[in-house]
Amino acid sequence: MINKDQKINKRIFDKDCEQVPIRTGFGQGLLLAGEENEKVVGLCTDLTESTQMHLFRNKFPKRFIQMGIAEQNLASVASGLAAMGKIPFMTSYAMFSPGRNWEQIRTTICYNNVPVKIAGSHAGVSVGPDGGTHQAIEDIALTRVIPRMVVISPCDAIEARKATLEASRTKEPTYIRLAREKTPVITSEETPFEIGKAQVFFDSISRSDLDKEYQGLTLMKSGVTIIATGALVHKALVVAEEFRHKDVGVIVINLSTIKPLDEKTILENVKKTGRVVTVEEHQIAGGMGSAVSEFLAKTFPVPIEFVGVKDEFGQSGKPEELIKYYGMDEVAIKSAVQRVLVRD
Amino acid sequence: MLSDDQIKSLELHANNIRESIIEMLMEAGSGHTAGPLGMADVFTALYFHSLKHDPHNPFWEDRDRFVLSNGHICPVLYATMAHRGYFPVHELLTLRKFGSHLQGHPHREWFPALETSSGPLGSGLSQALGMALADKIDKGESWERFIYCSLGDGELDEGQNWEAIMLAGKEKVGNLIAIVDRNNIQIDGFTEDVMPLEPLNKKWESFNWHVQEIDGHNFEEIIGAIDRAKAVQNQPSVIIARTIPGKGVPMFERKPEWHGKPPSKEEGEKALEILRTLGGRIKGE
Numbered sequence: 001m002i003n004k005d006q007k008i009n010k011r012i013f014d015k016d017c018e019q020v021p022i023r024t025g026f027g028q029g030l031l032l033a034g035e036e037n038e039k040v041v042g043l044c045t046d047l048t049e050s051t052q053m054h055l056f057r058n059k060f061p062k063r064f065i066q067m068g069i070a071e072q073n074l075a076s077v078a079s080g081l082a083a084m085g086k087i088p089f090m091t092s093y094a095m096f097s098p099g100r101n102w103e104q105i106r107t108t109i110c111y112n113n114v115p116v117k118i119a120g121s122h123a124g125v126s127v128g129p130d131g132g133t134h135q136a137i138e139d140i141a142l143t144r145v146i147p148r149m150v151v152i153s154p155c156d157a158i159e160a161r162k163a164t165l166e167a168s169r170t171k172e173p174t175y176i177r178l179a180r181e182k183t184p185v186i187t188s189e190e191t192p193f194e195i196g197k198a199q200v201f202f203d204s205i206s207r208s209d210l211d212k213e214y215q216g217l218t219l220m221k222s223g224v225t226i227i228a229t230g231a232l233v234h235k236a237l238v239v240a241e242e243f244r245h246k247d248v249g250v251i252v253i254n255l256s257t258i259k260p261l262d263e264k265t266i267l268e269n270v271k272k273t274g275r276v277v278t279v280e281e282h283q284i285a286g287g288m289g290s291a292v293s294e295f296l297a298k299t300f301p302v303p304i305e306f307v308g309v310k311d312e313f314g315q316s317g318k319p320e321e322l323i324k325y326y327g328m329d330e331v332a333i334k335s336a337v338q339r340v341l342v343r344d
Numbered sequence: 345m346l347s348d349d350q351i352k353s354l355e356l357h358a359n360n361i362r363e364s365i366i367e368m369l370m371e372a373g374s375g376h377t378a379g380p381l382g383m384a385d386v387f388t389a390l391y392f393h394s395l396k397h398d399p400h401n402p403f404w405e406d407r408d409r410f411v412l413s414n415g416h417i418c419p420v421l422y423a424t425m426a427h428r429g430y431f432p433v434h435e436l437l438t439l440r441k442f443g444s445h446l447q448g449h450p451h452r453e454w455f456p457a458l459e460t461s462s463g464p465l466g467s468g469l470s471q472a473l474g475m476a477l478a479d480k481i482d483k484g485e486s487w488e489r490f491i492y493c494s495l496g497d498g499e500l501d502e503g504q505n506w507e508a509i510m511l512a513g514k515e516k517v518g519n520l521i522a523i524v525d526r527n528n529i530q531i532d533g534f535t536e537d538v539m540p541l542e543p544l545n546k547k548w549e550s551f552n553w554h555v556q557e558i559d560g561h562n563f564e565e566i567i568g569a570i571d572r573a574k575a576v577q578n579q580p581s582v583i584i585a586r587t588i589p590g591k592g593v594p595m596f597e598r599k600p601e602w603h604g605k606p607p608s609k610e611e612g613e614k615a616l617e618i619l620r621t622l623g624g625r626i627k628g629e
Contacts, residue, residue: 080474
């Protein structure tokens, strides 16, 4: 059942559910952040409209720096601005930032400990026709491995807007992962958002289902906790709704902050099912699923199946074709759920 | 114009700093020798004359900012700051040791009076440019402080520098002053063999920078160049300081092999003897 507390979009399962690109939410959030705090500055590498920074640039031209196509300089100039008290937001495609400028981000931003906010747009294979060179499916791994970095992967445009505004209020270096294509609007204005807080969007387990004793804990006979991030949260919800009719209890967690990990929410909800499927548009190696399994392996080891890219590069195609080809669509999530349900 | 007394005083400070550099490196057993000795005069001019700063109030908001991009020459920065009063000189001997605030490459978390952490080459100028842009956003052309950046010449092989040089030219940041240590050596040999940089002045000029070339061991030239750079309003400035790597200790001078190694005990003692007698001109202590 949709968790009513989270006040997510009621039309989530409708065929004509509204669709908005996640990056649009970033652009709106940055504009709000700029209005709220004059220390917010924007830097972009010749991709101002594409990363949606043009809204900020148009309103605050003096606080916008056009960097040209130079991502390494982007990261370190942002660091210098932050050292003087600014709150810089720097944008490019995720492939180039944090891809090309990873060491500058590590040393001049995180090692220096300055509050630079990095927005990586066009992440995931859903960039589509541009092909594999432009499909960042390693960026979560690249950013979450750096000490101090906060990593956020919003599930829709509204959450991206809230995350961007929230990020402008914190002191931590922060990476915000954005996608190009229109994707379903999952949340609503009323959905709570807090950096570092995972949310249970769906829970079809009732108290009476929790009837099996296992390692001193009550587990339901047949259940799974799906932990998803980014736009694929929608597909996870669709699969959960299907399983609801098949006597399989499903919990869906929207893990929009990948670092720091909301260990409490994950543990509480994994203890109810004892089985996990992680879903992300990213390499399985090093991504969100890895973060979850690193935590569960030491605290509550359970069977886990990973939905994501399996050590491959992307290619050209329509976003939906690619999501299917690389095994991240509803069929793939369903099959991962079935696999994890029969594991010992 | 500097008076003779001023010059003599700066020379003495520089000599003390060179002695400290040798002592630190001998004690640490690793680190870079040539670059720090070569830049001792420029750093002395900055910290004992040109920079607006306060050793007793290192976080003074209106201070000039000094960004060390070539982090590996940090012994000269540490020694200069200690002699200028930022911390006790005897702490210099903790260089590169476990728990020391004098990390092998500068880390501002361990030593907060530093403006940045550095070591990975090529990113300091970008950071200094970011600082200069912050003041430009706030103050337009009426900035009250300058942003200095020290760079190595070999470091200019890094492409990121040229991204920063291009952007600084575009943004006309007159409050940014870069100082290049033109000592002609890098780890693998002479710069012009490893990766030719000449004509270096024309390169900067063509990116719309104000360029000066000076003798990096002549205090009048160093300080005069900094004053002229400060007077340039609508262009970033670069001072190409021609220096002798290992300056002050003849056996280390102009030799690429001294780029990245410390003196042995014997070599160090010999070097200290030379420095303490000002090359035999006076009697050592």
